[in-house]
Amino acid sequence: MVASFLFGITFALSQHVLYSRLHHKVPDDLDKRIRLVLYGRALAYCSKITFGGCIILCYRQRIWRTFREYALSVWAIDRLFLATEDLSIFLHWETWGKATLPTIMALVIWLIPIATIIFSPGALTFGLFVEEEVTTLKVPTLNFTAESYKDFRVPVEKNGIKKKSLIFVNTTDPTAKEEGWFDYFDKPASDLERVSLMSAFSLKNQSLNRADARYESCGGDFNCTYTISFNGPGYKCEEVAHGIDDDVKLAKLGAPFNTSYLAPVGRLAYFAMVNIGEYARPQTGVGRQGVPINITDDLGVFKTEPILWIGYSMNTTDPPDSRFADTWTSKYDPYVFSCVHHETTYTVQYDYIGPYFNTSVEYEFKEPIIDTTYARFDDGVVNYDEFVPASAFVSPRENITHYKKTAAYHAVGASLRKFLEGKIEVEPPIPGPTYARPYSDITKTRLVKGNSFPVANLHVELQKFYADMILSLFSAPNLLVVAEQGGVVANTTRYKATFIYTPAKLWACYAPVIFFTFIFLLIGLWTVWQDGTTFSVGFSRIMVTTRNSTLDDISRGACLGNDPFPMELMNTRLKFGVLNDGNEAEYMGSDGLQGPGHCAFGVPAELTPIKRGVPYAGLQLPKARRKEKTE
Structure with missing residues (x-):
C-alpha cells in the first residue's frame, strides 16, 4: 500500500518534470513531439495504476472490517467484492447505508482515471505564447553627417551595397587636381526624389519603410519597440495670423502676402510662397564634363533657406459675417503661418507589431540651417532678392564638410517644397455653383481633404508630413545617410507555437487524488493494525x-x-x-x-x-x- 502510494507520487512528479522541460519549447521533429506527448500520458496512466492500486489494497482491508461489523445481504457482499469492475454498487442502498466508507473508496477508484488519464495531460497544450525580453539591437538610423565626407569620385560600399548620396553635385575640376577646385550643389539626387515622391503621394498617415524592416530592425521574427535619436532637417512652423485683417505681424516679418488673399475676403482656400531665395539652378553655364564656364564668387553659395509662407482658409460651417452674407453661406477663417528650416534632433519610437509599425516622433529644433533673413530697402520695404547677414552664407570654398551637410538638408527641403508651392482657388456659393480649382501638387497629398480644402491645423500636420518624408529614407537602404546604430535597448516580443505547460492544471488534477489516496492509506493501515492481519479477495x-x-x-x-x-x-x-x-x-x-x-x-x-x-x-x-x- 505504501509503495503504491509513493510510486504514484513519483509518477506524478515525473509528469510534472517532463512537462516543465517541454514548457515553451518545441522539437523540430514532429515524431519526437508525438513521442513526448505519449510519454506524459504513459506517466499519467502509471499514476492511475499506482494510486488506484493503493486504494484497492486499502479497500480490500476495509471491506473485511465491514463484513465483521455489519450483517449484509449476499447481494451487497457481491457488490462489494465486484466494486472495482461493476458500477452497480453505487445503485444499492445497502452499500451506501452500511458500507459507506468502502463505497466511497470504490467511487474514488472509479474517478481516479478521469483525473489522471483524461484531465492531467490537458496541463500540457500546444499553442502560442508571448516571449518577452529586453535586449540590445543594432537598428537603422539616419546619419546626415555622412554626407559631409562624401566625394562623388570615390564609391562607397557597405555590405555589398553601393551607397548613394542625397545630392548631385557639379565641380570645377573632375580630377580634383587643379588649384582652388571645389564641388558645389546641383540638385537633389534621383533616389531622394523618388522617396519623397512616394512618401508625399502615399495616403497612409505614416512613413515608408522596407518590407523586411521588422525582421531587420528587431533582430529576427520578433515584434519590438525601441527609440532612436538623430539630427536631420526639420521645419519649425509658427502660426502668424488668424482671422480677417490680422496682418500686423505679417507685415513686421516681411510676409509676401496677407489674409486678404484668403477666403472670405479673397478667393483662395490655400496659397503658398515657398521658393523665395531658392538656390538657382543652373548656377551658371557649364561646359565639358559639367565644368562651369564662368566661376564667380557666388557660385554654389547658399545664401538662405526659403521660408515657407502658407495661408489657408477653413470652413467653420457657422453662419457668415453680415458683410460676406451676399456671397458666402458659412464663415471662413483665414490662417497664415511660416516655417523655417532648422537642424532638428529627432527622437523616434518605433513599434513593430507583425507586418505593421507605428512611429512616435518628438522634435527638438536647434539652429536654422542658414540663419539669414530678407534685406530691406532704405524705405523699409522688404527686398526679397537680398539676404543678410552675408557672414551666415554657406560657401563651397570654405568649411567643406558643413557645406555638404547643408546641401543635403537643402535637398531634402526642396523635395518637400515642390509639393507645397501654388494655390487652390474657390468660388463663393452665391450665386454659385461653388467649386475648387487646384493649382498646386499639395492636393495630391494627405494634407488636403477630399473636398480640396486643407486639413485643420495645417502647420502642425506639415511638420509631421515632413518628418514622415525624412523617415521614409529608411525605405531606401542604399542611401548614404541610412546607417546602423548599435546598443539600442529594445523590448522584444514574439509569438511562438510551442508546448505550454500550466502546473496549476496538473496539480489541480492530482491534488484530490493524492489527498484521498493518502487518507485511504491511513485508513487501510489503521484497519490492518486493528485486525492484526491483512486480507485479500x-x-x-x-x-x-x-x-x-x-x-x-x-x-x-x-x-x-x-x-x-x-x-x-x-x-x-x-x-x-x-x-x-x-x-x-x-x-x-x-x-x-x-x-x-x-x-x-x-x-x-x-x-x-x-x-x-x-x-x-x-x-x-x-x-x-x-x-x-x-x-
Missing part, C-alpha cells in the same frame, strides 16, 4: 471463509454460479466472524483440546466477533504458545 480466501455448513445448506442448487442467481439466497444477510461451534477436525488440536477457532461467513446468530491477537485458523501461533504445545 482471491479465490483461496473466499473458499476458506465460506466453509460453513449453514452456507452449504442455503446454497444448494446454485453451485454453477450462474445468472440469474436465486433471489432468496441473494437477500440472505451474512456476516464475517468466528463460528460458535463446529464438528470439523481442523477445529480441534492434535491433543484433543480445543484448537484455533474458524472464521467464516455465516448468519449473525452463529458468529462471535473476531478478536485481535487470537490465533484463528490459518494464523501462526505465538511463539510462547507453540513452545507450550511442544512441551
Whole structure:
C-alpha cells in the first residue's frame, strides 16, 4: 500500500518534470513531439495504476472490517467484492447505508482515471505564447553627417551595397587636381526624389519603410519597440495670423502676402510662397564634363533657406459675417503661418507589431540651417532678392564638410517644397455653383481633404508630413545617410507555437487524488493494525471463509454460479466472524483440546466477533504458545 502510494507520487512528479522541460519549447521533429506527448500520458496512466492500486489494497482491508461489523445481504457482499469492475454498487442502498466508507473508496477508484488519464495531460497544450525580453539591437538610423565626407569620385560600399548620396553635385575640376577646385550643389539626387515622391503621394498617415524592416530592425521574427535619436532637417512652423485683417505681424516679418488673399475676403482656400531665395539652378553655364564656364564668387553659395509662407482658409460651417452674407453661406477663417528650416534632433519610437509599425516622433529644433533673413530697402520695404547677414552664407570654398551637410538638408527641403508651392482657388456659393480649382501638387497629398480644402491645423500636420518624408529614407537602404546604430535597448516580443505547460492544471488534477489516496492509506493501515492481519479477495480466501455448513445448506442448487442467481439466497444477510461451534477436525488440536477457532461467513446468530491477537485458523501461533504445545 505504501509503495503504491509513493510510486504514484513519483509518477506524478515525473509528469510534472517532463512537462516543465517541454514548457515553451518545441522539437523540430514532429515524431519526437508525438513521442513526448505519449510519454506524459504513459506517466499519467502509471499514476492511475499506482494510486488506484493503493486504494484497492486499502479497500480490500476495509471491506473485511465491514463484513465483521455489519450483517449484509449476499447481494451487497457481491457488490462489494465486484466494486472495482461493476458500477452497480453505487445503485444499492445497502452499500451506501452500511458500507459507506468502502463505497466511497470504490467511487474514488472509479474517478481516479478521469483525473489522471483524461484531465492531467490537458496541463500540457500546444499553442502560442508571448516571449518577452529586453535586449540590445543594432537598428537603422539616419546619419546626415555622412554626407559631409562624401566625394562623388570615390564609391562607397557597405555590405555589398553601393551607397548613394542625397545630392548631385557639379565641380570645377573632375580630377580634383587643379588649384582652388571645389564641388558645389546641383540638385537633389534621383533616389531622394523618388522617396519623397512616394512618401508625399502615399495616403497612409505614416512613413515608408522596407518590407523586411521588422525582421531587420528587431533582430529576427520578433515584434519590438525601441527609440532612436538623430539630427536631420526639420521645419519649425509658427502660426502668424488668424482671422480677417490680422496682418500686423505679417507685415513686421516681411510676409509676401496677407489674409486678404484668403477666403472670405479673397478667393483662395490655400496659397503658398515657398521658393523665395531658392538656390538657382543652373548656377551658371557649364561646359565639358559639367565644368562651369564662368566661376564667380557666388557660385554654389547658399545664401538662405526659403521660408515657407502658407495661408489657408477653413470652413467653420457657422453662419457668415453680415458683410460676406451676399456671397458666402458659412464663415471662413483665414490662417497664415511660416516655417523655417532648422537642424532638428529627432527622437523616434518605433513599434513593430507583425507586418505593421507605428512611429512616435518628438522634435527638438536647434539652429536654422542658414540663419539669414530678407534685406530691406532704405524705405523699409522688404527686398526679397537680398539676404543678410552675408557672414551666415554657406560657401563651397570654405568649411567643406558643413557645406555638404547643408546641401543635403537643402535637398531634402526642396523635395518637400515642390509639393507645397501654388494655390487652390474657390468660388463663393452665391450665386454659385461653388467649386475648387487646384493649382498646386499639395492636393495630391494627405494634407488636403477630399473636398480640396486643407486639413485643420495645417502647420502642425506639415511638420509631421515632413518628418514622415525624412523617415521614409529608411525605405531606401542604399542611401548614404541610412546607417546602423548599435546598443539600442529594445523590448522584444514574439509569438511562438510551442508546448505550454500550466502546473496549476496538473496539480489541480492530482491534488484530490493524492489527498484521498493518502487518507485511504491511513485508513487501510489503521484497519490492518486493528485486525492484526491483512486480507485479500482471491479465490483461496473466499473458499476458506465460506466453509460453513449453514452456507452449504442455503446454497444448494446454485453451485454453477450462474445468472440469474436465486433471489432468496441473494437477500440472505451474512456476516464475517468466528463460528460458535463446529464438528470439523481442523477445529480441534492434535491433543484433543480445543484448537484455533474458524472464521467464516455465516448468519449473525452463529458468529462471535473476531478478536485481535487470537490465533484463528490459518494464523501462526505465538511463539510462547507453540513452545507450550511442544512441551
